[in-house]
Amino acid sequence: MVAAFNRFRLFHWLLAAFFLLAYLTGDGGELLHVWLGYGLIVLLALRVLLAPTKPRGFPSLAPARREWRKPTWAGVGKWLTFSTLVSVTLASVLGLGMVDNGEVVAAALPSVSIDVFGTRNWLGGLGDLENVHEFFANLALWMVGLHIAYILLFRSKSVMPMLRGLSPQGPGSAPKGRNHRQAPAWPALQVSSKVQETPDSCSFELTPPAGEAARFAGKPGQFLTLQVPCAEQPMARCYSLSRLPQPGQPLRITVKRVAGGRVSNWLVDNLQVGDSIQAMPPAGAFTLERTDADLLLLGAGSGITPLLAILQAALLHGEGQICLVYANRDEVSVIFAGELATLQQRYPQRLQVVHWLDRRDGQLNVPALVQAVQDWQQAECYICGPQPFSELAGQALADVAVPEQRIHRERYSGVEPAVAPPSPGRPSRVQVALNGQRHTLDVQPGEVLQDALDKAGLETPSACRSGVCAVCKCRVTVGSATMRSNQALSDRQVAQGWVLACQAEPDSAQLQVEY
Known part of the structure; x- marks a missing residue:
């Protein structure tokens, strides 16, 4: 859907550009100007009709509520887009009221009656339409110019993907060019911090080497693949980024002990500040797709790690309401308890955190989870936790009729994948x-x-x-x-x-x- 929106946006702006160019040519381009106005009105109407359905990949038309109260520099682009759309819409509607649209359509389509639009100058009650129209047309020109300047100065990297109708290629994409059987280079990341989160989990801040920062610019919800020297042959394992990736800051992962887990236990016991560990750049498709949507986050145990990064991104860049349902064995097992409490205090109107503790609340089941999520049927839902929890959460969402396309799951495993023994049969x-x-x-x-x-x-x-x-x-x-x-x-x-x-x-x- 992101590609669909990029193509829609490109076609929309091209049509608007031709519309304004025809306006600048004066009387000589009046007929073309009117017909481009028809097309622009149709596109604007289609976009407005799409807005209530909130299709994935299509951002909201208006700036977020917080931008109305306290505009930010990051929201300048949305304000310019919104102002341009309003100006072009008003100029188009006023322009259509200044011409005899029946004559225009009848000239191109002889079979259409000249009276199809009714009386000419149907907006005559506004007074001097030409001055009002000229004001909004000039305002639209200024808004388009400012918007182009904003994109070139602050969003230049998004121009080519928009022209191609694609979203920017993420760091987890498959490499291009000639295939190689050898593993790609595994840069060594330095451990700059180690924090004991709970008795059985630790967070590590990892700093990429000089010159690799851009390659390791991850997205919230993605993971790092570490090459861990815990055996004769290093073992590769994935650990989610447990904090919103920010330029100039180390990446953070959080590791929880797993019974019998060679890799996780080795990391918690042996990896120390000052050590280095090899890793592949962030990858994974479990990422925040819409910052303007309401979010329902369902996590258990160390499944909170990608959800916390997604939660931070949504609070910082988004505008919707967010509910986090987080299941654990007891209070001592709650990872990031302090960070979650701080976020609740900072965003009391947007963030709701529901802690489910087995020793206090009993074993989590589908009816209990349905009760917690029943008011969030319209939200984008993200699930991360052990397989039994993931299945339980999926059943609860199905019971409250959440569409499958709005459910995002991160596969989670605390055990080594089993290797199937050879079986008889033909190759x-x-x-x-x-x-x-x-x-x-x-x-x-x-x-x-x-x-x-x-x-x-x-x-x-x-x-x-x-x-x-x-x-x-x-x-x-x-x-x-x-x-x-x-x-x-x-x-x-x-x-x-x-x-x-x-x-x-x-x-x-x-x-x-x-x-």
Whole structure:
């Protein structure tokens, strides 16, 4: 939907530009000016009609309520957009009242009656329409000029994506160019701070090396893939950014001990201030898509980590109401209790935090969660927590009729993914489209696609081999495959046929994939 909005916005502004250029040509362009005005009115009406439905990717038309009370520099762009739309709308409507629209339409469409618009000058009661129209037309010109200046000065990076109708490519996108089997470079991040959040969880602030800051500019909700030297061979694991990424500030992750977890326990026990640890840039699709929407955040345990970053971003840049339902075993287990209390005090009119403690409130169940979320059916919903909690939250949202497209889930796992033992059966015949060429190979039962590709000597992109970094993703075009673990691809990507080669086992006798 972001791409749809960018294309709609581009077409809208191009039409407005031609409309104003025709106005500047004077009487010679009057007919063109009127017809462009019709088109502009249609687009403006369509945008207004879309506004109440709040389609994903389409920001609100008017500035946020807080911008009316206390304008900020970050809201200048919204004010300029809003002022331009109002000025162009008024100038267009007034202009349509100054001409005989029946004659204009009849001249182009002979089959249409000249009386189709009724009496000429239907806005004559406003007095001197020409002066009023000229005022708003000139105001629109000034607003367009100021808006262009604002974009060039402060939003220049968004110009090319808008022209292409795309959203800016995130840091988690697959690399372009020639594929390489070797893992990408893992820069070493320095630990600048370590904070004990609860008895079994710690937060680490990680500073990227000089020259890598732009590469590590993450989005709220994304994760870092760490290469942890806790075994003979380093193990790759993902940890969500637990604070809104800000330019010039270290990235923060929070790690909670897991029973039997080699990686998490090693990090909590061994990683200290001054140490370095290798990491891939932030990645992941569990990000804040709309800053203007109401949000319902559902988390349990260390699932609060991406939700806190999303919550901070929404409070800082958004305008909607937010409810966080956070489940834990007891008060001692609540991660970021102090930060959440501070945010509640700072945003009492926008933020509601509901703590569910098993030892105080009993075991969380669907009816109890339905009671907590029943007033938030229109919100964008984000879920992060252990699998049982995620299923429970999904059922509660279904019970209150929240549409699936407004539910965002972060896959969460506190245990090592199980490796399936070899199973008897015939191998799958796999055809791989890579670098403009097609290769055919066999994948044995119980074998993942990446291992078969390696055996065949094909240089395909791969990195963590744990289903967390998405570097090895490819798309199934014929046949089907099942992933042992998936902590990187969104539900939409999976529905489109994307799989992680390091986790995908073919289900069909014939399989075709492309990179």
